[in-house]
Amino acid sequence: MTPDSSPLDLALVCRQASPLGRVMVANNLPRLDAASEYVKERGGTKALLNLVVVGHVDAGKSTLMGHLLFRLGQVSAKQMHKYEQESKKLGKQSFMYAWVLDETGEERARGITMDVAQSQFETESKSITLLDAPGHRDFIPNMIFGAAQADVALLVVDATTGEFETGFESGGQTREHALLVRSLGVSQLGVVVNKLDMVGWSRDRFNEISARLGAFLRQAGYKEQDVFYVPVSGLSGENLTISSEPKLTEWYSGPTLLQAIDKFRPPERALNRPVRFVISDIFKSVVGSSGCCLAGRLESGMIQTTDKLLVMPLNEVIQIKNIAINDNSTGSCFAGDQVVLTVSGADLSDVSLGSVLCDPSQPIKVTSRIQARVVIFNVDIPITKGYPVVIHYQSLSEAATITKLIAQIHKSTGEVIRKRPRCLTKQTSGLVEIEISRPICMELYKDYRELGRFMIRASGTTIAAGLVTSIM
């Protein structure tokens, strides 16, 4: 399950400032050196970190994070009171914290998260962008979108007797999410053992869950030192910011959830690479009459207002009017930021999700055929050529067909076991050719790690994770 090894890590280190990285922009000023600009602008502030919260449905992800946001003062007491009253009216008072993140009427009525909710909070040394992913299996495409933008992840598990087991057994989302998040390049994982109050803050239960998950996560490719376990109760708020419950403090002296999140290490940002901005949302700007807003994550480089960028695969130039991070306008944004850009210049009704804004001199590749290395998960039916799948790539999901099985390769060494196999069965690894139903923007894994990963799903289950090895 670990498709990557260390040498490639170097590819993204920001030292790679090539002369091409400084592109002349339209206003005829040489582009500033992004790394030094970054230090100048962000040097004194807290490091940014994108955190995705995943886990089985009803593990309490939204409630946990909603409560944490409330504790940190991101939600006013007045607002919280309103949620409490309203949820009481519906007879779902236990959902009051989840309502902080689940905002649509449908999500509230059904009591489940359906799309990724984004929010912000700060810890002692980090500024965290929180992505609350849905846990229900039907919404895994949304969860993949959230995880693709994340640097680190929290895996929430329900400690209640029976509930942890349902989530963890095959068919539960705990396993699938942990694998997905790992395949999408997240290496640091915090396991939040939620609802421990339901089992009387039992130390044995906590240890049992940690041990079972630990074994699985190791197998999934997480390093032991990159995984931590925190016991909490999302509803009562125990051990989120402070631990006061005597039954817990009796045996637990580790960090609170907030302290644990603070310990995540921020990843290296590809500041000096050409700009790549993956569009994950398109909407009309609320303030100001003209202009269209593009939301998404800046994967590499930096963007400043008045920059002219190319939209691919549309192949049109647009101008950046405004950059907003967390609803605050700023003059520039850097790799790793979650931003909303207000743009003008092209007919944006043609822009679709998954389009990429990029440096006009070094545009992203557009292709409908790729060659990729895939790792097959625990699937019931083998993969043959002609297999119809859905490919999930960043914010995009598109129908695709596996057109050719080139080779079956050894999982860890990459050695070819068999050329042109008839099929790829579960837990194997292979080199395949994939044809996507329409051209999409892609990058090679060796050039851009984040943009070279994708997931393959079929019939509602994730069947493989892939890395783009060549674009045809």
Add this chain to the structure above:
Amino acid sequence: MKLVSRYIDRDGTGRVALIPENPEDMWHAYNLISHGDTIRASTIRKVQTESATGSSSSSRVRTMLTIEVETIDFDTQACVLRLKGRNVEENQYVKMGAYHTVDIEPNRKFSLTKACWDVVALERIDMACDPSQNADVAAVIMHEGLANVCLVTGAMTLVRAKIDVTIPRKRKGSTSQHEKGLQKFYDTVLQAILRHVNFEVTRCILLASPGFVKDHFFEYMMQWASKNDNRMLIDNKSKFLLIHASSGFKHSLKEVLADPAVTSRMADTKAMAEVKALENFYSILQTEPSRAFYGLKHVLKANEGQAIDTLLVSDNLFRSQSVEERKKYVKLVESVRDNGGIARIFSSLHVSGEQLMQLTGVAAVLRFPMPELEDEPLDSDEDSE
């Protein structure tokens, strides 16, 4: 399709007269007619006449023509079949050897003469003339932002409308744009259904999606119907069937047709039988890889060992230009049947047939394992594609 007459000799030569009635019959006709056949049908020809004074006038006349088919064009969306070829029978207006293109028209007789009527072709006629095979089902497969409105008939799956829109995501503090976008999307899908689904002939309408999109949409549709007093939707409410699907892409139709709720509602149609057969092939490939093979070379080898239990063939192989090629597959089908196996001919217009077509077009489930085949390389000609 109506069979008017049929004269086929022992040696396989003969003539069949048919009357196509609906779009699906065009598809059957397309599969029957191959290069080199002669067809006699009523058609319209533009005729130029020159008077004694030298002025010429042209007029369109309807006449019976017999042509030897050279090219066959079929438009899957409109279900129109056009045959081009040379005139082979003396005619008042058209010279021998002159080119003409015949449009096969619904409800008009055409007769087809083949040098050799094989099993597959004869079976096709039986199937086309069997009224019980007619089960019209409409399916709307969707997820947020994408919907495919399809019609599923016995031999065809036709995508009538594909709706692909971008719906803004929910944002902190404002969900109105998301809801507005969703509303607009539902409205477009609803209009597509009203335009493309004929409620009089459709037996049921499948609404399939992951999550709650289908429920939401159904609710929206019924509200719209009562608001606008649309009797057609209100009267046919019971025909709608809500099914789970993993995504809104066309190939998810496979899951929908395999759903037990659909199976019980619909008679055992060809589309469903095909989905099941292909699924069976895949599950055997997983559990006993030496009992499931694909690719012509492997399948032929397995057939030599009389090992084939179920043969899956895509019908596009029988539409091959070359007679040799076609014969090869017909022979395979015949020999499998002679050995007591089942040969299923998949329609390449169905999703399962599409998948089989990608999988070289032939696959077989064997009676007993043939592990020796596994070590043989796949056909070399597939290498080059």
